[in-house]
Amino acid sequence: MASIGSAVTSVCTASQTDNDFLAEFALDGSESALPRDFRNRLHKMFERIEREFEREYQKLCAENYALQEKLEKFEDVEHPESNIFSKKLMASQLSHRLKLQYKQSTSRLVSSFRPVSGGLSLTASGTGPGSNPDPSRSGSWKFIHSFTGHRDGIWEVTCFRNLVATASADATVRVWNNSKFANCLLVYSGHSGSVNSVRFRERGNLMLTCSGDGTAHLIHLPPVFFEDAAQHPSACQPPQGACADLETGNQLDATSGGIDTDAPIDGSLHTPVLLRDPSAVFQSASLFPSEVSPSGVICEGSSSLDSLPLAAADFLSGRDQLVTASWDRLGRLYDLNTGQEIQSLAGHDHELTDVRCCRDSNLPVVVTSARDSTFRVWDFRQPRLEVHVQQAHSRPVSTAQFLSGRSFYHVVSAGTDRSCRLWDLRNLRSPIFTIRTDASINRLAISRAGALQRKWGAAPPANEASTTSAPTTTPADAPPTAMPCIFALPLDNRTVRLVAANGSRIGRIPRNIAYGHTSVITSAEWADEGLCNLFTSGFDQQLLGWQLQIS
Numbered sequence: 001m002a003s004i005g006s007a008v009t010s011v012c013t014a015s016q017t018d019n020d021f022l023a024e025f026a027l028d029g030s031e032s033a034l035p036r037d038f039r040n041r042l043h044k045m046f047e048r049i050e051r052e053f054e055r056e057y058q059k060l061c062a063e064n065y066a067l068q069e070k071l072e073k074f075e076d077v078e079h080p081e082s083n084i085f086s087k088k089l090m091a092s093q094l095s096h097r098l099k100l101q102y103k104q105s106t107s108r109l110v111s112s113f114r115p116v117s118g119g120l121s122l123t124a125s126g127t128g129p130g131s132n133p134d135p136s137r138s139g140s141w142k143f144i145h146s147f148t149g150h151r152d153g154i155w156e157v158t159c160f161r162n163l164v165a166t167a168s169a170d171a172t173v174r175v176w177n178n179s180k181f182a183n184c185l186l187v188y189s190g191h192s193g194s195v196n197s198v199r200f201r202e203r204g205n206l207m208l209t210c211s212g213d214g215t216a217h218l219i220h221l222p223p224v225f226f227e228d229a230a231q232h233p234s235a236c237q238p239p240q241g242a243c244a245d246l247e248t249g250n251q252l253d254a255t256s257g258g259i260d261t262d263a264p265i266d267g268s269l270h271t272p273v274l275l276r277d278p279s280a281v282f283q284s285a286s287l288f289p290s291e292v293s294p295s296g297v298i299c300e301g302s303s304s305l306d307s308l309p310l311a312a313a314d315f316l317s318g319r320d321q322l323v324t325a326s327w328d329r330l331g332r333l334y335d336l337n338t339g340q341e342i343q344s345l346a347g348h349d350h351e352l353t354d355v356r357c358c359r360d361s362n363l364p365v366v367v368t369s370a371r372d373s374t375f376r377v378w379d380f381r382q383p384r385l386e387v388h389v390q391q392a393h394s395r396p397v398s399t400a401q402f403l404s405g406r407s408f409y410h411v412v413s414a415g416t417d418r419s420c421r422l423w424d425l426r427n428l429r430s431p432i433f434t435i436r437t438d439a440s441i442n443r444l445a446i447s448r449a450g451a452l453q454r455k456w457g458a459a460p461p462a463n464e465a466s467t468t469s470a471p472t473t474t475p476a477d478a479p480p481t482a483m484p485c486i487f488a489l490p491l492d493n494r495t496v497r498l499v500a501a502n503g504s505r506i507g508r509i510p511r512n513i514a515y516g517h518t519s520v521i522t523s524a525e526w527a528d529e530g531l532c533n534l535f536t537s538g539f540d541q542q543l544l545g546w547q548l549q550i551s
Helices: 002-031 036-075 086-091 093-106 108-112 224-231
Strands: 139-147 154-160 163-168 173-177 184-188 195-201 206-211 215-220 243-245 273-275 280-283 289-292 298-300 310-316 321-326 331-335 341-345 352-357 365-370 374-379 386-391 397-402 410-415 419-424 433-436 486-490 496-500 505-509 521-526 534-538 543-550
Touching: 139 505, 154 534, 163 543, 173 206, 206 310, 215 310, 215 321, 321 352, 352 397, 374 397, 374 410, 486 521, 486 534
Parallel strands: 154 195, 154 521, 184 273, 195 310, 310 352
Antiparallel strands: 139 243, 139 543, 154 163, 163 173, 163 195, 173 184, 195 206, 206 215, 215 280, 289 298, 310 321, 321 331, 331 341, 352 365, 365 374, 365 397, 374 386, 397 410, 410 419, 419 433, 486 496, 496 505, 521 534, 534 543
C-alpha cells in the first residue's frame, strides 16, 4: 500500500512539473522567442525604413504640388487643336485634303460633323448636336466684381429683380444689390446648419431657404430693397473690368476699377439688415409657431422632431404651396397658409439633390433629382398625381430644371458623370442632345427666353473699343437683340461652359487665379436686371459677377 501511494505521489509531482514548464515556455513565447539584441537591431532597421518612406513621400508630394501649379498655369492659356497641329498641317496640306475627301466620301456622319469656317474654335467632344459649335454666335465676357462676406462655401446663388441671394455653409443667407455698389443688404442667420438653397417668389416678395438642420424658412423681404433700384438708375451702367473673348478665353486689356464699394446707396442700406427670426418654419410635417412678435412675425418654436437635412426647397407655381427635397429620399408638399404637409413625394432610392418648379408656364409641375441617377417629374394638375421617371445619368444627378420659354415637357439635367442632357418627356428613349464636359456639373443656370439681350446699343468709345470682342453693335435706335435660352454649366474644375438651347457650344469662362474662382463652382444664375447678367458661386466663399455679350 505504501508503494502504491508513493507511486501516485511521484506521478502527480511529475505532471505538475511538466505543466509549470509549459506555462513558462508559453509565457516566454508570448513575449518574444528572439534575443533582445536581435530585436533591437530589427527595430532600428524598421525605423530607418520608415524614415526613408517618409522622406520619399514628402519628395513626391512636393513634386506633385509643383506639377499641379504648372498644370494650372498651362490650362489658364487656351491651346486649340488648330494651333497644336498647325505645323503638321502646313507641312502636309496634300495629305490633309486627301483625308478630308476620304472621310466625306465614306461616312455621312463624319461629313455632318465637319467644322464650319468662321465658327467658334471649340473642340467637339460630345455626341449628337451638342458636339458642334455654333458658327452664328460670338461674344465676350467681362468680370465685374467679387462679392465677399461669407465665412464658408456658397452652395447656391439666386437672382430676383435687382437682388442676388447666396446660401452658404456658414448657416447664413446674404442678399446683395446687383449694382455698381455691390452692397450687402440683408444677412439672415436663422438657421442652425448649412443653408443649401434660397429661392424667391414674385408675389409677396417672399424668400424661401432650406438648411441642413432639416427646416425650411419663409422670409418677407423689406419693400425698400426694391425701391432702391428705381431711385438709382445709374447703378446699371457697366464699369470697366477684366474681360475676354468667349471663343478663346484670353483676357483682353481693360482698365481696372469702376466699382465703388464704399459709396453708400442709402444711409439705411449701407449697413446690412440683420435678421434672425423667419416668418414661418417648415419641418417634417408641420409649421411650428411658438409665439408672435409685436411686429406680427411668427417666430420659430421648439420641435422634438429630428429631420434629415434638406437639399433644396422651391415655391410651387400657380399655388400657395412649396415643395422640399430631403435626404430621407422624400419630397414634401406644404401649404403656405396653414403650414401643414399636403403630400409626400416618394419614389427615389437615394438622397434628393435638388427640386425645381416650372415658372414660365405657371403650371403646378415639379422636377426632383437624386443620387440614384434619376429625375422625376411630378404633375399636380390632376387629382391623381402623375409621375414621369427617367434614368438620366450613370451617376448622381446634380440638378434637373425645366427649359425656359417652352412647355414643361422639356427638362435639362446635369450630373456628376460630366454630362448635360436635354429631354423630351414625351419621348424618353434618348435625350435630344448630350453635352460632354471635362468635370462634374453642379447646379446650372438657364436664361429666360429673350431675357439675355444686348443692352449696349450705342457704339463704344474709342478707348473702350479694345475691351470687348463682341461683333459690331447696332445703332442706338435699334431694338435690343433677344437671345434664346443659354445654359451656364458650373464645373468642378472652376470653369463655366456656355451652351445654347439647341445644343451648340458658345464658349466658356476659363479659370484664372487673378479674377476667377479658386475652388469648385457650385452654382450659376442668370440675372434679368442689374449690372451683372451672370453670377457664379463657389466653395471659395466668393460670389462673382459677370457681364456677357452674346450675339
